[in-house]
Every structure is written in C-alpha cells, then in structure tokens.
Amino acid sequence: MCPTGAIIRTEFDTVVIQSDVCNGCRDCIGACPFGVIDINPASGTAQKCTLCYDRLQVGLEPACAKACPTASIQFGPVADLRKRADARVSQLQNAGETRAQLYGADDKMLGGLNSFFLLVDRPEVYGLPPDPRLPTRNLKSSSWLSVIGAVVVSVAGLISFRTRGSRA
Amino acid sequence: MSAPSSTLFTAPPEWHWLIIFYFFLGGIAGGAYFLGALMDLFGGPLQRPLARLAYLVAFPLTVVCGLLLIADLRRPLRFWHMMLQSETLRPMLKVWSPMSLGSWALLLFGFFAFLAFLGALAEDERWRWRGLARLRPPGLLGLVVAVLGGVLGFFVAGYTGVLLTVTNRPIWGDTTLLGLVFLISGASTAAALLALLGQRRAASSVHALERFDSIMLVLELVALIALVVSLGGVARLWLSVWGALLVLGVVVLGILIPLGLYRRSLRFGDASGVAAAALVLAGGFLLRVVIILSSEGA
Structure with a gap:
C-alpha cells in the first residue's frame, strides 16, 4: 500500500519501514490487518518492529528472543520453527489442552505468516484478528x-x- | 458465537478534520469539473455560463485540496515522496495503492483544472489573451481538456472512497460501496454549489442542475441503504451518535428535505432551491464526518 515505497522486505524476508523515506501519510496503519504499525511522534514517521534488522545483519537473533526469560519467543528458520511448533501442539493436545492451535503457521492465513503464535484459545481473546486479510481484497x-x-x-x-x- | 470482524483488531490512521475537508472539497472539485464537462458536451448555450462557473470553482478548490493533503502528512516537506522515489528520483507509482494512484490523479487533475480555469477566465471580455479561450469547447483542444479532465474529475471524486475500502479498518474495509457513495455525493454537492453560485448569473439554467441533483440525491439514498446492508454486523457501530447523525443529518437534512425543496423550486420557481442546495452541501459534509470519524473512533 505504501505510496512512498518506504516499506521494504529485507534479505531476511522481514519487513522494515525506512524512516528516512516515510512521509507520515499513515495509509499503512489502517491497511495493516494486525494493527502493529504506529506513528513515532518524535520522527513523524510510521514505525513497527524491525525484528532487530541491525542485529540480524551481524548474525545475532532479535533482542526479544534473546532476552525472553521463559523462551516464549523463539527465533530461527521458519520451517524449523513450524516443525517445533507442530510438535508442541501435539504434546499439548495429548496432555488434554484440546484448544491448542497454531495461528498463522500454515499458508491459509495470508499465505503463511513468518511470525506465528501458539494459542490455547480463540485468536480474538489474544487481540488477534480471527480472519486477517489483505486490504487489496x-x-x-x-x-x-x-x-x-x-x-x-x-x-x-x-x-x-x-x-x-x-x-x- | 460468530467471530468478530477482523477490522476491529486494527489501528486507526488518525485521519481527522484535514482529511474530512479534503474528501468534501475534493468531491466538489472533481464533481464540478465533470459537471462542467457534461454541460459542455451535452448542454446548450444556456449551460455555458454554468460550465464556466464550474471550471472557475474546480481549480482553486483543487489547490486547497493539495495543501490540505500536504498539511496532513506528519512530514509535510516530504510530500514529493508520493511522486518520486527519494533516493533515485525515479517516478513512484503503485497502481494497486489508491493513495499512490490518487496522488498522481490529483496532480494531473490539477493540471487540467488549471487549463480549464484559464479557458474559463479567457471567456471574460476583460481578459486580454483571447487565444486561451480555445481551452474551452467547442474546439478540439477544448474538447480534449473537458473530456480528459472530466474523467480525472470522476476519479478524484471517487477514489477517496475506494481508498477507505482498501484498508482493514472497521466500516471502511467492511464494504466496497464507499467509492460509489462518494462519487455520487461529489456530483450532488458540486451541483448544489453551482446552483447556489449560479443563482444570479445563470438563473434560467440552474433548474437543470436542480433536476440533476434530485436524481443524485435519490441515487445517494439508495447507495447509502446498500452501504448499511453491506456492512452486516459491523453496522452496529452506527447504533451510536454517528448513526443518529447519519439518519438525521445526512439522510433527512441532506437528502429528503432538499428533495422536497427542489421539487418545490422546479414547480413554482421560488427560492426554495437555494435552501435545498445549502442543505445538500451540509449533508455532504456530514456524510464524510460520519464515515471517517465513526471508524476512527472504533
């Protein structure tokens, strides 16, 4: 949607908003199905998590994954993460947590999200849209x-x- | 329990009064131009003063529109990033992004509105450069300016609604009818403004505009009903002050009462057309207020 081309997909297949290109029109904020884009009041430009683009470039994992004390945030190649998540869902299901499900892991949701979640309730309980879609629909x-x-x-x-x- | 609309999980872009005024004035600017073009193409000599008035209105409003849009950017000095890539200075255009396409359309429309404005000025006896009058029909150049500018006028009046539907926001992204509604409303408010301004100078042909606006108001009412139906469960957001404003301000005050007044004006030739046109303009403005702020606050 971005009319300035400020939003790019990086070599890591992550999405970064270039603050030196963005002119603060805010079209992306309403377009984002997850409501994750905001305006930085200091720079007047759109802003979202960069997945620590600077750290990725020097071979480090994002700071949130590194710091999370319970290892709830996992980082790695998406295919590996999906395998690990599938195993964890099976484990929870077998343990009686029948509501355990992955959100955004398969390609049914917007062709598959690179960041996905393991939920034990309906998505909306977590503030996630139940059926996120592209604005261009x-x-x-x-x-x-x-x-x-x-x-x-x-x-x-x-x-x-x-x-x-x-x-x- | 069915899942809530996914548009309720998104963030508001904080488009407020500057954008509301832009949507309103942009609708009138685009509408005035295509009405001018329609009068030039289909109307007789009686319509000519009104068509001229339309072009005299369209260009200044387009300039105001551009300024409103720039002022609304959080980084206004970077407005040109919409047209040129800031690093390479290559043209920046995404045809699937209504804002990108709309920026170009507004610029091009401004160009044609300027030409038609010059042509309209040149029709005044006091104007020196008579050659500019060729920018108005019936000559070939005038026809090209009228038709291309008219098509762009339709675009400018309607794309703002399409832009809203191509988001994931409540109400906006839950329908595909906003472009149509804004287009009809742009035609209606432009006709109302021209009818108001033309009362003195072109009184005899103002009735054609009143007839036209009556058709627009009926179409707008039908489109608004279809809009509410298309929203499904999300329409519940309008069980609020916004819904009241939509029914009382937009429908009753801005559509039903003007329809009655236009009827009176066309039948008895009295001044009720003036009140009708003023109410249509107020209703058109309130329509944008309701559509934008009811979603922004959701």
Whole structure:
C-alpha cells in the first residue's frame, strides 16, 4: 500500500519501514490487518518492529528472543520453527489442552505468516484478528462499482442538461 | 458465537478534520469539473455560463485540496515522496495503492483544472489573451481538456472512497460501496454549489442542475441503504451518535428535505432551491464526518 515505497522486505524476508523515506501519510496503519504499525511522534514517521534488522545483519537473533526469560519467543528458520511448533501442539493436545492451535503457521492465513503464535484459545481473546486479510481484497469490486457510478452519473447529466438544452 | 470482524483488531490512521475537508472539497472539485464537462458536451448555450462557473470553482478548490493533503502528512516537506522515489528520483507509482494512484490523479487533475480555469477566465471580455479561450469547447483542444479532465474529475471524486475500502479498518474495509457513495455525493454537492453560485448569473439554467441533483440525491439514498446492508454486523457501530447523525443529518437534512425543496423550486420557481442546495452541501459534509470519524473512533 505504501505510496512512498518506504516499506521494504529485507534479505531476511522481514519487513522494515525506512524512516528516512516515510512521509507520515499513515495509509499503512489502517491497511495493516494486525494493527502493529504506529506513528513515532518524535520522527513523524510510521514505525513497527524491525525484528532487530541491525542485529540480524551481524548474525545475532532479535533482542526479544534473546532476552525472553521463559523462551516464549523463539527465533530461527521458519520451517524449523513450524516443525517445533507442530510438535508442541501435539504434546499439548495429548496432555488434554484440546484448544491448542497454531495461528498463522500454515499458508491459509495470508499465505503463511513468518511470525506465528501458539494459542490455547480463540485468536480474538489474544487481540488477534480471527480472519486477517489483505486490504487489496476490496480494490477490484470497489473500483468497478465506482466506474458504474461514473457511467450512471454521466447518463443523469446527459438527461438533465440535454433536456434543458433542447428546450432552449 | 460468530467471530468478530477482523477490522476491529486494527489501528486507526488518525485521519481527522484535514482529511474530512479534503474528501468534501475534493468531491466538489472533481464533481464540478465533470459537471462542467457534461454541460459542455451535452448542454446548450444556456449551460455555458454554468460550465464556466464550474471550471472557475474546480481549480482553486483543487489547490486547497493539495495543501490540505500536504498539511496532513506528519512530514509535510516530504510530500514529493508520493511522486518520486527519494533516493533515485525515479517516478513512484503503485497502481494497486489508491493513495499512490490518487496522488498522481490529483496532480494531473490539477493540471487540467488549471487549463480549464484559464479557458474559463479567457471567456471574460476583460481578459486580454483571447487565444486561451480555445481551452474551452467547442474546439478540439477544448474538447480534449473537458473530456480528459472530466474523467480525472470522476476519479478524484471517487477514489477517496475506494481508498477507505482498501484498508482493514472497521466500516471502511467492511464494504466496497464507499467509492460509489462518494462519487455520487461529489456530483450532488458540486451541483448544489453551482446552483447556489449560479443563482444570479445563470438563473434560467440552474433548474437543470436542480433536476440533476434530485436524481443524485435519490441515487445517494439508495447507495447509502446498500452501504448499511453491506456492512452486516459491523453496522452496529452506527447504533451510536454517528448513526443518529447519519439518519438525521445526512439522510433527512441532506437528502429528503432538499428533495422536497427542489421539487418545490422546479414547480413554482421560488427560492426554495437555494435552501435545498445549502442543505445538500451540509449533508455532504456530514456524510464524510460520519464515515471517517465513526471508524476512527472504533
């Protein structure tokens, strides 16, 4: 959506907002299905977690994963993480936690999220959208309806102004 | 229990009064231009003064629109990042992003609005450079300016609604009808403004505008009902002060009463058309207030 090209996908397949390019139009804030983008009041530009892009570039893991005392945040190649998460869900299911599920791990959700969650309740309980979708889903139908509107308005103009013209 | 709409889990972009005014004035600017073009193409000589008035209105409003949009950016001096990539200075355009496409459309529309504005000025006897009058029809150049600018006018009046639907925000992203609603409302408010301004100078052809606006108001009412239906469960957000404003301000004050007044004006030729046009403008403004602020606050 970003009209300035400030939002890029990095070599690590993560998403970073370049604060020197962003002009603070805030289109991305309403477009993001997860509500994770905010305006930095100091810089006046859009901001979100960079997954510690600077640390990734020197081979370190993101600071949150490194620091988390309960290892709730795991970092690594997505395929490995998915395997580990699947095993953990099975373990929980077998232990009687039947609600255990992964959120965003398979490609059903927006083609698969690179950050996904293990939940033990409905997504909305965690403040996560139950069915996140791309904002562009409405683009085609919205545009076509407007084109039809433009044609109808033109016909109304033809009727109104032509009648008047012929009477003159 | 069915899952809540996913749009309720997103963050508001904080588009407030500057954007509300832009949506309102942009609708009028685009609407005035395409009405001018429609009158130029289909109307007789009686419509010519009104078409001229339309172009005289469209360009100054477009300039105001550009300034409003720039002022709303959190980094206004970087407004040109919408058009050029800041590092390479290559053109920046994403056709799937209504804001990106809209920025270009507004710039191009401003260009045509400027040409038509010059052409409209040149029709005044006191203007010296008569050659500029060729920017108005019936000549070929005038026709090109009217048609291309008119198409862009439709775009400018409608894309703002499409832009809202191409988000994940409550109400906006829950329907595909906002572009259509804004387009019709842009046509309606532009007709109302031209009817108001044209009362003195082009009184005889103002009735054509009142007839046109009556059609627009009926269409707008139908589109608004379809909009509420399309929202499904999210429409519950309008069981609030916003819904009351939508029904009383937009529908009753801005559509139903003006329809009655236009009818009176067309039948008896009295001044009720003036009140109707003023109410249509107020209703058109309130429509943007309701659509934007009811989602921003959700």
